[in-house]
Amino acid sequence: MEQNETPTTEARAAARQGLTDKAIDLRKLLGMCRKYWYWFVISVIICCSLGYILYKRSTPVYSREAQVMVVRADNGSNSEIASSFSTMGLFQQTPESWTQMVTLTTPSVMLNVAERLKLNVAYTVEGQWHPEKLYGSTQPLVVEFPGLDTHGYATLETTIEPGGKIRLGQLRTNTEKGGSKVIDIDKTVNYVGGVELQTRAGLIKITPNPLYTGGPITEPVNMTVTHSSLYDTAVGLSGRVVASLHPQSDQIIVLTLSDSNPQLATDILSTIISxxxxxxxxxxxxxxxxxxxxxxxxxxxxxxxxxxxxxxxxxxxxxxxxxxxxxxxxxxxxxxxxxxxxxxxxxxxxxxxxxxxxxxxxxxxxxxxxxxxxxxxxxxxxxxxxxxxxxxxxxxxxxxxxxxxxxxxxxxxxxxxxxxxxxxxxxxxxxxxxxxxxxxxxxxxxxxxxxxxxxxxxxxxxxxxxxxxxxxxxxxxxxxxxxxxxxxxxxxxxxxxxxxxxPVGSPSPVAPVRDKILIIAFIIGLLLPLAVLFVIETLDNKVRDKRDFSPLGVPFMGEIPKNSVPYGLRKRKTSVARQGIVVEKDNLDMINEAFRVLRTNLEIVARRDGLSGATVIAVTSANPGSGKTFVSMNLASALAIKGHRVLMIDMDLRRATLSTILGSDSKSAGLVNFLVNPSAYDNNISNLIVRDLNDQPSLDLLPSGTVPPNPAELLADPALSALLADLREQYDYIFLDCPPVEIVADAQIINSQADMTLFIVRAGLFRRSELPTLEQMYDTKRYRNMSVVLNGVSDMGDGYGKYHYYKQGYRYSK
Structure with a gap:
């Protein structure tokens, strides 16, 4: 048995405060991470896959950089006079490089560049992963909209077909009222010698691009032609071009531009300079x-x-x-x-x-x-x-x-x-x-x-x-x-x-960076399940394992794993709980070993406390569903397997759970019938005891019998004390399966007849905020020789890893 150290008054007060204001247990969080390791594997695989898809679908961006030197103007005497005043500190001259740097990126210059390169007309095709911009040597034809002014917007869907033909689809233009107008042209023309097509939206002129160096088109290519405002294009270009002074010379200006088409970025910088x-x-x-x-x-x-x-x-x-x-x-x-x-x-x-x-x-x-x-x-x-x-x-x-x-x-x-x-x-x-x-x-x-x-x-x-x-x-x-x-x-x-x-730059794109995206995706893949587990642990206010009892002074008798049947390839999944007695002789599964450890701890406590004769053990819990009946009959079975004479008495007179599970009919006579009219049974309880349960000759059961109208008064009857005194002479251990303490007062009444009390706490059901109340019960000695048993523990990996070693050792010895 694990006996918690008796803490001081200050330590106990701090512990109670910690029980209500739960802190994060890093060790437990790491244990959860180890248990759900496959969450991390799945999350990393999904995030890295999404990151790779994002990388492939992102349009690559190339950077180009040009350096120009500002030729200083010689202003003669005026410059000398201004320089003299600047030296005297009367006023500061603005360096000419700053003026040129600002002027280089003004909309007036960019308007000239956009007009020369026809940047207000963009050509895009759908690539395997992302849209691709066509320009210069990759652009097979030139589309012009003479009917649109420089501020007009239009989008033309086309399909370039083999043989120098192009099929014109929908044409979307803006209207004077701010809306849009869609025209379905649906016409195929030959553009090799140049063609002009009159539509309801105006004239469209299509000519081959003399700069195109690609091979002949062998299969249809969908291309979108977008005509934008020349002024808006210039303003957008002005915001993309970055001008800065060289770190080693204030006379050198560095122009930088990033674009999805490296040739376009090079031409834009060259055109800006010229x-x-x-x-x-x-x-x-x-x-x-x-x-x-x-x-x-x-x-x-x-x-x-x-x-x-x-x-x-x-x-x-x-x-x-x-x-x-x-x-x-x-x-x-x-x-x-x-x-x-x-x-x-x-x-x-x-x-x-x-x-x-x-x-x-x-x-x-x-x-x-x-x-x-x-x-x-x-x-x-x-x-x-x-x-x-x-x-x-x-x-x-x-x-x-x-x-x-x-x-x-x-x-x-x-x-x-x-x-x-x-x-x-x-x-x-x-x-x-x-x-x-x-x-x-x-x-x-x-x-x-x-x-x-x-x-x-x-x-x-x-x-x-x-x-x-x-x-x-x-x-x-x-x-x-x-x-x-x-x-x-x-x-x-x-x-x-x-x-x-x-203008020069690397042939490799500067964005997106594959390794960077995958590293970020990998980190996110690790953080997502960690965050989920952190939230689960933060919001969890229930008792989960024996570490939750470490601040208390209540003796901890042992813990029982969750009563379920493992299945699957590695027996990691469990089905619904098994009913009845699960403790069996020569069975080395985890739950059997847990009850053997609990049996040993119980025997040690009985010897330490000097209990002579039969030991009467009251088993209760804080609330229904804690598994007190399950613990009672299986602990009794473990003692019986060892050769002890054990009697289980169903003291839950209202529900008779123990009697029902072990096959006793609720209409059968039992404890209640004997206490009400002992003369009807010749003052001999032996006729009401069910013997040799589960084929174990030393394991008996005294059912509760008929449900009485006054259970509390019946349990307080002196006849119960006399009955238990007689039974002490016949058995080594007597288990009293009591009702939960929060429901009725029966458990406290029965406890006066017991030598020790096992308080069953269900993992995942009992709240941490109720632990101070549990300790108060122990401090006030409300229940005799009270000890705690934690039932239904889901993860016994940390506390019961020794069972695997113990199990292997038993098999080896045999």
Whole structure:
């Protein structure tokens, strides 16, 4: 017998708390995993099979990567000034690589790419496991929908047949109301020389693809042609292309694109680079042309003004026959030279600034690119002009490919309006600043010129006119220089980006990864049954094995396996329970061995407690169905096999379960009849005892007899004590099969006649929350020498693995 250690008061309180708040027993969970190992095998096989099917049905994705280097633009003095301010920490410059990286993936560039490669028309065929996209050398023909606009949607089901024929099936198009229209064309045409077919949805044009390199089609191929909005295609492509800076150089941009067709991904990246460079060259050509027109217009005006000033000087000198002004006022001219030169520079800048201001304020120039290198010599204004031109070019490009009502065009118009207002404000601030500087210079010059008051008035007039000549001449020379610079810049315009690595990538797909999917499926296959077992164990609030009694101080007498008949190839399955006495001599099955162990434990307890004479054992349980009757008669049979004289008394007077199972008629006389009228049987109970049960000469039964109206009063009758005293002289063990304790009070009444009590607990029926009540019964000594027997244990693998060894040993010894 296993005797639990007597825990302390604190340990017992903690144990009771643990019985109500069940924790997960990892050892038991591992035991369940070992018992249901085939769950894991089946789950892993199913999950890995599903993972493999998922892998085969997933469309393979290939990755392509291209690297380009940003060619830094040389902005001359403006760049140097901006760099100086950045070094001083006044403001931070945005690296050009970041600007180019963002611009490369804008919808305007992607719209150009989608239009060139006709990406808004997709061709797919059903493969063995998944749809396959056709493109380039794998695409046998080209289908066009001239009747649809760039924002239209259409889906055409076709079948390519041998001999250059194609059968057109259903055509699904969108309607103006947002719905769809289905047209069943059902026509077969020959597309080898190209064909145009007029349908109710518009014209369809089919031509062979000159890039197709596949062999002749020998069997019908179902192909779906999908026409999408060009704008939506560009927006989707913009989200798929990833642009990032190289980790080792901020001048190198890495473009990455993943697609199910590797050739398509390569062509898209190559087209993005070429389209971006072409757009960049076009933008800079337009800016240079606008700059050239601006310079030529100003040169014509200044040339006329300069000619007029020179004519005035010549006429004045001829009329007044004046000598050289420098010789006449050499003493004072040096004082005014510096002021005049500075004033001329300021006047030039003021003139250019006012011109740009008037140019911006004119409504006719709202969509015209502003000239670059205007000579304003203001870093912020030059930057604003560049930003305005870049945004305007992007707006014009989008408007040319779509319409002015395009949401992107409208957004860019709003942004241009904000940039225009900000630029005009900056120009106004610059004009005010220049006017202030000019006023200061004029005051200084006036002070110096006042010293020439003694010179003739003609000299002062001539000096003023010559000063105008110098201003006009310096402005004229400045514009000539800018025109030459603009012409030189147009003669050699490098690309904004230069390819340093063509689009390349692995021939193997980057997704899906077979090993990764199978590993995840394998892990899921292991976790699913583990989770199920975990949930089962978590929600299980019933007593299952002897470990549940370890926190208690109640003696544990033993455990009995589930009473069932094993069957199957390896005897792992069981049928319904066997009725009656199952303990047999020389039977070495698990349930027989369990009762032998229980018999040994019972004998040890009887000797330890010093019980002399016959031992009266009361057998009860907490609730019906616990198997107390089954344990009573089989434990009694095990004792009888060993040679003990054993009597079983059916004390369950209401149900008489023991009597019924062992074949006694409920109308037959028994214990009740004797207690009610002992004189009717000559005060001798022997005539009512059923002897030699199950062919065992030392195993007897005293049936309950007729069901009485007052069982509790009858069991409390002193006649029962006298009867048991007489029977003690005749038997070694007397088993009292009592009713459950939760039903009636009979068990507690009967227990006063017993020497010890076996409390039967049914595995899977008795709740763990009731274990503290069981311990309270033991602590309060409600039942004499109480011990617990666990009945109906399903898994005896951990506790009774020794039986297999014991069984083999018995056979070997025989």
């Amino acid at each position: 389209a971006y460079n072409e757009n960049s060259l076009k933008e800079r050509a337009e800016i240079a042309e606008a700059t050239s027109r601006f310079i030529n217009d100003r040169l014509n005006v200044i040339e006329q003004e300069l000619g007029s000033v020179e004519s005035n000087i010549s006429s004045f000198k001829s009329a007044h026959m004046l000598p050289d002004v420098d010789a006449a006022s050499s003493m004072y001219m040096e004082q005014t030279n510096s002021a005049s030169n500075a004033l001329g520079d300021m006047t030039t800048r003021l003139t250019m600034t006012r011109y740009i201001r008037d140019f911006m304020a004119s409504a006719s120039n709202s969509n015209t690119v502003l000239p670059a290198n205007t000579g304003v010599q203001d870093v912020n204004i030059e930057g604003q002009i560049a930003d305005y031109n870049r945004t305007l070019m992007e707006r014009n490009s989008l408007a040319a490919n779509s319409s002015p009502s395009n949401p992107l065009v409208v957004d860019l118009d709003k942004r241009l309006e904000g940039l225009r207002r900000a630029l005009i404000q900056s120009l106004d601030n610059a004009i005010a600043s220049l006017n202030t500087s000019i006023s200061s210079l004029q005051q200084r010059r006036s002070e110096s010129a006042g010293k020439v008051a003694t010179a003739p008035g003609q000299a002062r007039y001539l000096l003023s006119v010559e000063r105008q000549q110098k201003v006009k001449e310096s402005l004229y020379l400045f514009l000539l220089q800018k025109r030459e610079e603009n012409e030189l810049s147009q003669s050699f315009v490098p690309n904004r980006i230069r390819v340093i690595s063509e």
